[in-house]
Amino acid sequence: xxxxxLDQAGNVRPEEALDIKTLSDYLSASLPNFEGITELRQFPxxxxxxxxxxxxxxxxxxxxxxxxxxxxxxxxDMKREYHVLTLLQPVYKKMxxxxxxxxxxxVIGAPFFVMERVSGIILRHTPPxxxxxxxxxxxxxxxxxxxxxxxxxxxxxxxxxxxTLGNPDGYVARQVSGWIxxxxxxxxxxxxxxxxxxxxxxxxxxxxxATAFIHNDYKYDxxxxxxxxxxxxxxxxxxxxxxxxxxxxxxxTLAYWVExxxxxxxxxxxxxxxxxxxxxxxxIQTYAKLRAVDVDAILxxxxxxxxxxxxxxxxxxxxxxxxxxxxxxxxxxIYVVKACADNAQKAIKDKRI
Numbered sequence: 001x002x003x004x005x006l007d008q009a010g011n012v013r014p015e016e017a018l019d020i021k022t023l024s025d026y027l028s029a030s031l032p033n034f035e036g037i038t039e040l041r042q043f044p045x046x047x048x049x050x051x052x053x054x055x056x057x058x059x060x061x062x063x064x065x066x067x068x069x070x071x072x073x074x075x076x077d078m079k080r081e082y083h084v085l086t087l088l089q090p091v092y093k094k095m096x097x098x099x100x101x102x103x104x105x106x107v108i109g110a111p112f113f114v115m116e117r118v119s120g121i122i123l124r125h126t127p128p129x130x131x132x133x134x135x136x137x138x139x140x141x142x143x144x145x146x147x148x149x150x151x152x153x154x155x156x157x158x159x160x161x162x163x164t165l166g167n168p169d170g171y172v173a174r175q176v177s178g179w180i181x182x183x184x185x186x187x188x189x190x191x192x193x194x195x196x197x198x199x200x201x202x203x204x205x206x207x208x209x210a211t212a213f214i215h216n217d218y219k220y221d222x223x224x225x226x227x228x229x230x231x232x233x234x235x236x237x238x239x240x241x242x243x244x245x246x247x248x249x250x251x252x253t254l255a256y257w258v259e260x261x262x263x264x265x266x267x268x269x270x271x272x273x274x275x276x277x278x279x280x281x282x283x284i285q286t287y288a289k290l291r292a293v294d295v296d297a298i299l300x301x302x303x304x305x306x307x308x309x310x311x312x313x314x315x316x317x318x319x320x321x322x323x324x325x326x327x328x329x330x331x332x333x334i335y336v337v338k339a340c341a342d343n344a345q346k347a348i349k350d351k352r353i
Contacts, residue, residue: 006227007122009041009053015326016042016050016068018108023063026107027054027114030100035059048316049078049239053117060119062096065112068324079103081239082113084165091160094148094234118234120224125268133230135276141230142278143286145223148232149253150290153212153246166243168211175248176201176304183311186318189334193341194314197307200348206297214249216240219256220270250287251301254280254353255309255343263339265332269309280353302353303344310340 012018024037039055043062054061064078078101085098096116103111123141127133133141157163180198215222217240224234257280258266258273267273278286280302288295313336320330347353 006119006128007043007224009043012040012042012052013327018052018063022106023054023108026102026104027061027100030102031114048237048312054114060117061099061114062117063112063114065108065110067319077239078111078113081241082115084238084241085115087160087162087165088238091155091162092152094232095238096234096236118224120233121227121230122224122236123220123271125271127271133271133274133276135274137230138271138274138276139278141220141225142272142276142283144230144232145220146278146283146286147290148223148235149215149218149250150287152215152218152235153249153291155213157211157213157243162213163243165213165241168209168243168245171211171244172205172209172248175244175308176205179304179308179311183307183314186311186315188314188318188321189337191310191338191341193345194307194310194337197303197310197341197344197348200344201300201304201307204300204303206300209245210247210293211243212246212249214242214244214246216242216244216249216252218249218253220272246291247293247295247298247301248304250284250295251298251303251305252308253305254283254298254302255305255340257283263342265335265339266343268336284353299347299351299353303347306340306344306347310337310344313337313340 018040020037020040027034028036035056035058037054038057041053043051043053048067050065050067052063054063064081066078082098082101085095088095089097096118098113098115101113105111121128121131155162183194183198215235215238217237222235222237223232224236225231226233256269258270259280260273262273284295284298313333316330317333317337319325320327320333
């Protein structure tokens with residue numbers, strides 16, 4: 001298959017450039033057999049942490065760092081994301097191996113970590129050039145995506161020490177109050193749908209919840225796919241992974257799982273609206289069967305997912321408004337926030353997803 005279908009890094013954005021010599025010196029002292037940086041590139045996708053490709057004479061690495069102006073520690077904690085990968089490595093194979101974490105901000109201006117580069121396809125809002133996917137391919141991909149989420153939620157917690165990543169008691173209530181607080185701290189425009197969704201979430205929390213390891217940002221563009229089979233090679237972006245209610249994770253994935261009738265602004269999330277993909281309802285019912293769980297309260301979890309994604313978009317848009325990033329993609333995120341609010345409101349009104 002043509003190399004053009006693989007996820008490619010581009011030129012580093014000038015405002016997000018790194019000191020290559022200082023970084024190369026640090027990694028040469030920290031990683032065995034590190035040969036020095038021959039080229040530094042930047043992955044253009046993603047809206048949160050910044051991701052760079054490090055090339056050396058015989059190997060490639062990936063560096064992750066928080067964006068400039070980010071103050072939301074829980075969403076940009078490099079040490080924690082590195083720790084998550086370290087705990088996952090013995091019990092879950094579809095992830096990049098972590099190599100080194102650096103908290104010394106004098107190296108590149110922020111904490112960062114370096115991990116394995118897993119090469120493959122990453123599906124963003126449009127398919128890679130020269131990759132032609134039919135309905136059967138999307139059916140297979142969406143099913144694999146679902147099965148892998150089930151695998152994550154079934155991970156053993158005690159012996160693996162994954163249980164140490166979070167406190168499941170009161171998780172749902174903390175998430176609701178926390179994301180509402182984040183929204184109003186980042187608010188730039190008055191969006192009635194976000195306000196009413198926040199009120200509804202506070203009043204409609206489920207009385208019981210389960211406990212599992214959860215990714216919290218699980219969607220197509222956080223999956224690295226084999227270029228020949230479209231099997232999942234690795235899951236990326238573990239910054240929000242924790243221990244909590246797995247239906248909160250499912251709700252977020254469903255909110256990202258855009259369907260053809262959804263607002264076009266949401267198509268920046270996923271190619272799930274293309275023919276062949278499982279529908280949200282099919283995803284829910286298959287998940288419930290495979291894990292033998294009750295999904296009667298899925299409306300709450302879906303509305304929460306819509307609100308949460310709206311908050312993430314709002315936080316990034318607020319940083320753009322303040323001039324912390326010049327990435328032109330962020331200028332239109334306010335429309336994504338409004339579309340998320342609309343999906344939440346429609347679900348509440350219709351009492352179904």
